[in-house]
Every structure is written in C-alpha cells, then in structure tokens.
Ligand code: SF4
C-alpha cells in the first residue's frame with residue numbers, strides 16, 4: 001500500500017534551526033524566509049509534494065515542533081472476473 005505523509009510545524013516551538021530541512025530524505029522542507037513566528041524566527045514548512053511520513057524530521061527536531069501524519073492509500077479493488 002502506498003503511504004503519503006504530511007507534517008504540521010508549530011510556530012510556537014519552531015526556532016528555524018534548519019535541522020529538519022537538512023535531514024529530510026525527500027527534500028520537501030524549507031525555511032520560510034517570507035514570514036516570522038511570534039518569537040521572531042523564520043519557521044520550517046513543507047515546500048512540495050512527496051513527504052512519505054518517515055518522521056525523520058520530527059526525530060531530529062530539538063524543539064519537538066513537528067507532528068507527522070501518515071495516510072495509507074488504499075488501492076482500488078480488482079475488477080470482478
Ligand atoms: S516525514 Fe520524512 S519525508 Fe516528510 S517532511 Fe519529514 S523527513 Fe521529510
């Protein structure tokens with residue numbers, strides 16, 4: 001079954017350290033240089049499709065700012081013979 005991931009990054013906790021950006025094997029994270037968190041940091045964000053939900057970003061984040069969601073995509077049932 002195919003798996004698709006999605007991450008939610010907390011503006012409250014993210015300090016823009018870029019560790020998650022460097023660690024993501026799919027290279028789908030970036031630092032949002034066009035916005036600031038309430039604490040004045042440029043936060044990380046998803047920049048593209050392709051997140052697999054591997055959770056490596058969440059594991060390396062020193063602030064526990066990332067929540068990973070994984071969605072298992074069901075294949076359509078084979079047509080009846
Ligand atoms: S869950 Fe994996 S693929 Fe998705 S953003 Fe995090 S490190 Fe990248």
Ligand code: SF4
Nearest residue numbers: 014015017018020061
């Ligand atoms: S590792 Fe955590 S604190 Fe650092 S940029 Fe990524 S989400 Fe923000």
